[in-house]
Amino acid sequence: MKGFEQIDWFSILINISFILLKLIGIFVIYFIIRAIGNKMIKRAYENFSKKHEISLSRAQTLQSLTLNIFAYLLFFMLVVMILDLFHYNPTALLAGAGVAGLAIGFGAQGFVSDIVTGFFILLEKQFDVGEYITVGGSDGIVEQIGLRTTQLRSFDGTLHFIPNRSILNVSNHSRGTMQALVDIELSPDENVDQMITALQAACDEVREETPQIIEGPQVLGIEAFGSSSLVLRIIAKTETMEQWRVERILRKKVKEVLDTQKEPG
Numbered sequence: 001m002k003g004f005e006q007i008d009w010f011s012i013l014i015n016i017s018f019i020l021l022k023l024i025g026i027f028v029i030y031f032i033i034r035a036i037g038n039k040m041i042k043r044a045y046e047n048f049s050k051k052h053e054i055s056l057s058r059a060q061t062l063q064s065l066t067l068n069i070f071a072y073l074l075f076f077m078l079v080v081m082i083l084d085l086f087h088y089n090p091t092a093l094l095a096g097a098g099v100a101g102l103a104i105g106f107g108a109q110g111f112v113s114d115i116v117t118g119f120f121i122l123l124e125k126q127f128d129v130g131e132y133i134t135v136g137g138s139d140g141i142v143e144q145i146g147l148r149t150t151q152l153r154s155f156d157g158t159l160h161f162i163p164n165r166s167i168l169n170v171s172n173h174s175r176g177t178m179q180a181l182v183d184i185e186l187s188p189d190e191n192v193d194q195m196i197t198a199l200q201a202a203c204d205e206v207r208e209e210t211p212q213i214i215e216g217p218q219v220l221g222i223e224a225f226g227s228s229s230l231v232l233r234i235i236a237k238t239e240t241m242e243q244w245r246v247e248r249i250l251r252k253k254v255k256e257v258l259d260t261q262k263e264p265g
Contacts, residue, residue: 022085030078037074041066060129061145065122068146113165114148121145121164131174132241136162139171173240177214180246182234183223184254196221196232198261202253203234210249212242217250 045063122145127133129142133152140154150167152160186195196219203217216236223233234254238246 019085023082026078026081026085030074034071034074037070038067041070061122061142064129064144065118065146068144072147114163117164117167118145118147118150121150121167126170127172127174131172133173134171135167135169136160138162139173176240177237178240178243180213180217180236180238180243180250182217182247182250182254184232184234184258185229186232188225188228188230190230192222192230192232195261198257199232199234199254202257203236203250206246206249206253207236210246212239213246214238217246 042063045059045066121127127142127145129145131142133139133142135150135152138152138154138160140152140158140160142150143153143159144151148164150162150164152162154160184199186192200219203219206217207213214237217234218236220233220235222230224231234250236246236250
């Protein structure tokens with residue numbers, strides 16, 4: 001009996017070793033296929049965007065979605081292979097999922113809603129990867145659009161994972177020209193005409209030195225007037241995502257003009 005027990009234990013150890021080796025092999029194949037697949041998808045979209053002259057942001061959006069779908073499919077195949085390794089029939093799992101689907105159907109509504117909403121976001125081109133948007137109380141640059149979530153990177157570095165179903169209103173700040181706006185508060189005793197002339201001359205200099213400006217800058221005149229101060233407004237149309245740079249340049253130039261006006265003589 002002892003001999004039989006030793007042989008049984010030895011067989012069990014052999015079987016476990018073979019299962020572990022197969023499991024390791026499955027994971028190695030999984031990671032190799034994932035790396036090769038991701039690389040091929042990225043290269044395919046690079047060639048596709050060049051050949052069909054698709055914008056970079058749109059190509060990145062479609063690439064992000066394709067990588068997301070590929071990851072889900074590959075993970076599903078991994079699960080099926082692991083189940084088959086342990087001699088569990090995957091078709092039985094799928095049949096059971098069909099029965100269990102009635103029980104978890106209501107819980108899966110959110111997941112389905114995420115996918116449907118994500119589909120319409122892509123179909124309607126509401127936003128693309130690399131664009132600056134405000135959605136769900138957060139604003140930032142779109143890093144990835146997936147089947148279930150959209151990843152948004154705020155300017156402080158925070159990465160937001162927003163379920164697609166919660167995206168009800170989107171403000172896209174990257175479509176068309178942007179507007180740079182600078183308000184200057186002055187004393188009501190200032191010579192307004194002289195100040196407007198000096199500021200406009202400074203704005204013309206900024207226009208020559210800043211290629212990101214599409215139109216303007218222009219001093220509109222008095223925007224607000226009170227007993228203790230008045231406000232002059234400058235606006236300019238800029239390239240996408242360049243409005244903040246232009247505003248900083250304008251503020252620096254305005255400061256130089258104000259310092260010059262204060263100098264005696």
